[in-house]
Amino acid sequence: MKPILYLSVAALLLAGSALAQTPSPTNLGRHPYPQIGKDGRVTFQVNAPDATSLTVNLGKDYPMTRDAKGVWTATTDPQVEGFHYYSLKAGGLSFNDPSVHSYFGMGRWASAVEVPGAPDADFYTPHQGVPQGAVRAVRYHSQVCGQWRQMYVYTPAGYEQNPSRRYPVLYLQHGGGEDETGWIYQGFADVILDNLVAEGKAEPMIIVMVSGVAQKADGSGDGFEQMVTEEVIPLVDKRFRTIADRDHRAVAGLSWGAKQAYDLGLGYRNLFSWVGGFSGIIVIGEFRVRPAGYEDPEKFAAAYNGVFKDPEWFNEHYHLVFIANGEAEGSHLKGMSEILKERGIDNVFYQSPRTAHEWLTWRRCLKEFAQRLFK
Amino acid sequence: MKPILYLSVAALLLAGSALAQTPSPTNLGRHPYPQIGKDGRVTFQVNAPDATSLTVNLGKDYPMTRDAKGVWTATTDPQVEGFHYYSLKAGGLSFNDPSVHSYFGMGRWASAVEVPGAPDADFYTPHQGVPQGAVRAVRYHSQVCGQWRQMYVYTPAGYEQNPSRRYPVLYLQHGGGEDETGWIYQGFADVILDNLVAEGKAEPMIIVMVSGVAQKADGSGDGFEQMVTEEVIPLVDKRFRTIADRDHRAVAGLSWGAKQAYDLGLGYRNLFSWVGGFSGIIVIGEFRVRPAGYEDPEKFAAAYNGVFKDPEWFNEHYHLVFIANGEAEGSHLKGMSEILKERGIDNVFYQSPRTAHEWLTWRRCLKEFAQRLFK
Numbered sequence: 001m002k003p004i005l006y007l008s009v010a011a012l013l014l015a016g017s018a019l020a021q022t023p024s025p026t027n028l029g030r031h032p033y034p035q036i037g038k039d040g041r042v043t044f045q046v047n048a049p050d051a052t053s054l055t056v057n058l059g060k061d062y063p064m065t066r067d068a069k070g071v072w073t074a075t076t077d078p079q080v081e082g083f084h085y086y087s088l089k090a091g092g093l094s095f096n097d098p099s100v101h102s103y104f105g106m107g108r109w110a111s112a113v114e115v116p117g118a119p120d121a122d123f124y125t126p127h128q129g130v131p132q133g134a135v136r137a138v139r140y141h142s143q144v145c146g147q148w149r150q151m152y153v154y155t156p157a158g159y160e161q162n163p164s165r166r167y168p169v170l171y172l173q174h175g176g177g178e179d180e181t182g183w184i185y186q187g188f189a190d191v192i193l194d195n196l197v198a199e200g201k202a203e204p205m206i207i208v209m210v211s212g213v214a215q216k217a218d219g220s221g222d223g224f225e226q227m228v229t230e231e232v233i234p235l236v237d238k239r240f241r242t243i244a245d246r247d248h249r250a251v252a253g254l255s256w257g258a259k260q261a262y263d264l265g266l267g268y269r270n271l272f273s274w275v276g277g278f279s280g281i282i283v284i285g286e287f288r289v290r291p292a293g294y295e296d297p298e299k300f301a302a303a304y305n306g307v308f309k310d311p312e313w314f315n316e317h318y319h320l321v322f323i324a325n326g327e328a329e330g331s332h333l334k335g336m337s338e339i340l341k342e343r344g345i346d347n348v349f350y351q352s353p354r355t356a357h358e359w360l361t362w363r364r365c366l367k368e369f370a371q372r373l374f375k
Numbered sequence: 376m377k378p379i380l381y382l383s384v385a386a387l388l389l390a391g392s393a394l395a396q397t398p399s400p401t402n403l404g405r406h407p408y409p410q411i412g413k414d415g416r417v418t419f420q421v422n423a424p425d426a427t428s429l430t431v432n433l434g435k436d437y438p439m440t441r442d443a444k445g446v447w448t449a450t451t452d453p454q455v456e457g458f459h460y461y462s463l464k465a466g467g468l469s470f471n472d473p474s475v476h477s478y479f480g481m482g483r484w485a486s487a488v489e490v491p492g493a494p495d496a497d498f499y500t501p502h503q504g505v506p507q508g509a510v511r512a513v514r515y516h517s518q519v520c521g522q523w524r525q526m527y528v529y530t531p532a533g534y535e536q537n538p539s540r541r542y543p544v545l546y547l548q549h550g551g552g553e554d555e556t557g558w559i560y561q562g563f564a565d566v567i568l569d570n571l572v573a574e575g576k577a578e579p580m581i582i583v584m585v586s587g588v589a590q591k592a593d594g595s596g597d598g599f600e601q602m603v604t605e606e607v608i609p610l611v612d613k614r615f616r617t618i619a620d621r622d623h624r625a626v627a628g629l630s631w632g633a634k635q636a637y638d639l640g641l642g643y644r645n646l647f648s649w650v651g652g653f654s655g656i657i658v659i660g661e662f663r664v665r666p667a668g669y670e671d672p673e674k675f676a677a678a679y680n681g682v683f684k685d686p687e688w689f690n691e692h693y694h695l696v697f698i699a700n701g702e703a704e705g706s707h708l709k710g711m712s713e714i715l716k717e718r719g720i721d722n723v724f725y726q727s728p729r730t731a732h733e734w735l736t737w738r739r740c741l742k743e744f745a746q747r748l749f750k
Contacts, residue, residue, distance in 0.1 A: 029590075091427055096470055099483075108473040109473075132514065
């Protein structure tokens with residue numbers, strides 16, 4: 001096993017000032033590469049003397065060039081601020097860059113860069129003196145899936161100092177190819193809530209994160225809804241000091257997880273009354289990538305076990321439907337929000353400036369959503 | 376982002392019975408490869424139609440062979456039961472297998488297989504009905520290192536149900552190239568303690584895991600001891616319900632972490648009174664891979680700020696020195712234990728049957744060590 005090698009801070013500062021580049025915060029230890037230039041271009045460097053060809057893929061392929069010593073380099077087009085997955089590619093295989101942290105995404109442990117420059121980065125940055133909640137990794141056995149699994153549970157600052165206080169709960173889902181670790185390591189959900197609560201902008205709440213990949217043990221299909229409603233929620237209500245009713249239970253998710261959040265939040269009206277979908281659609285009729293089926297009153301009234309049938313009932317019983325995405329994702333979710341309003345369904349729409357289908361969008365979505373919860 | 380693809384359980388059972396192979400428990404989702412045969416041989420399979428050459432390294436290089444469809448396969452020599460890191464290699468680069476979980480090891484996120492067959496596997500296997508402790512990921516700011524870092528903290532079952540009870544603490548270090556996540560995901564420390572406590576074999580305790588890589592912010596060298604003694608211990612004693620004295624504080628570690636554990640446990644006699652070193656040496660004089668310097672009474676008396684100077688004092692004030700390794704690592708630590716006894720220093724030696732410098736050895740070391748703590 002090799003030790004992690006660190007450059008001295010002095011060497012880094014020197015390199016930084018000479019190149020006007022900063023190492024990605026996702027780099028392991030004090031690895032200098034990947035580096036991000038002031039224009040948002042990312043420079044990658046890999047030591048691979050024996051490689052015959054090497055490519056980095058960040059949104060698209062960038063062939064790397066080799067120097068005399070066998071060090072391969074590539075610089076990308078300017079990237080928008082935020083978190084971007086990437087891969088190294090050789091011989092048709094995609095794999096991890098050994099110089100950065102890995103994150104569970106793209107259906108495997110994947111590499112990522114964080115391009116700095118978000119004007120609002122403070123909200124997802126840890127600050128000294130802000131009281132911290134705790135993130136717990138909880139192993140649990142799912143009968144539905146026939147396997148031991150892990151959930152992450154965030155409890156807010158003060159949870160342990162106030163042993164009689166009970167808290168509302170947000171169930172928070174990752175996107176396709178990710179898992180229960182995404183909202184903490186890619187999303188900084190714990191930091192975002194710590195900061196919001198410290199500023200008095202959000203209610204202290206428990207956040208539960210489970211993997212949305214939940215094949216039934218008997219091979220009969222997707223067990224996600226059954227696992228959450230019959231196993232996860234009862235376990236959380238038993239193990240943690242929750243307020244165990246629909247008025248104090250929210251669900252949200254991103255992308256594929258937004259679909260799951262709507263399935264749970266709108267489909268199980270006895271369990272949830274606050275629903276958020278980040279970069280994902282409310283499905284009327286059959287699933288489409290873009291909102292569809294809203295023009296058919298029968299389909300609309302039948303969706304999610306008829307939850308939209310009586311808009312007056314809906315608006316009275318649901319505290320929040322929150323729809324959001326990134327500006328670079330286009331206007332289809334803004335359109336969906338407006339159609340829902342036309343159909344009489346109250347909802348709130350939010351759009352993250354500049355960003356696409358990625359984690360800076362979703363960090364902002366969580367920040368906006370969390371401030372509206374349980375009030 | 377690609378969804379994770381699962382084979383049906385039926386297909387897996389079929390494949391399993393036909394080949395007498397079982398998928399590694401480290402595989403992502405229900406990926407069929409790597410598979411382990413009854414003889415302990417591991418078969419790897421990677422889909423890489425465009426690769427010109429591919430090798431898997433598990434202890435040594437195994438060149439993979441390509442079939443007509445571009446699927447590459449290799450089968451290793453028989454492997455001893457337990458956890459083994461491995462890499463794929465192409466073009467001189469070592470990288471992760473996308474079909475298995477990644478673990479922080481080898482100085483990066485690395486792939487691993489778990490070869491079943493340990494006769495005592497029950498002790499590190501989660502069992503339904505066993506009361507569970509909790510593992511928390513705690514972000515903390517180190518002034519010494521000038522950075523935000525993460526520690527893992529295990530609190531035993533009952534910690535939250537007994538808000539006035541205080542607990543002893545074990546500080547537990549990973550090996551070289553690993554980090555604070557190793558003892559949970561490679562080592563199952565939480566499962567091991569849950570099981571021991573449930574059987575009444577170990578005292579309920581808090582376990583603190585920090586990364587042993589702790590370069591000082593000012594570039595002046597290793598800040599590990601300063602960070603642990605001046606920052607981590609005070610933070611843990613403040614944030615958790617510890618019994619904050621040397622009689623109730625232990626430290627242990629594996630390999631490089633064993634050296635760190637001895638540095639802390641023997642070097643800071645005001646802080647620790649229980650010390651464990653798994654697969655690592657007590658350094659007399661200058662560091663050697665094998666124990667050395669014990670024959671020189673002056674060096675022996677001077678080591679660790681003179682802690683061994685008066686063996687009678689030592690044996691009276693230290694509750695436990697626990698020395699352990701794996702059978703396949705050789706007899707040098709058994710020899711070290713005996714030399715220490717000859718020099719009048721009480722200690723306990725344990726050897727894990729069959730295993731080498733790897734995690735099944737260290738799971739067993741923790742199991743043996745934990746049962747002797749705080750009694």
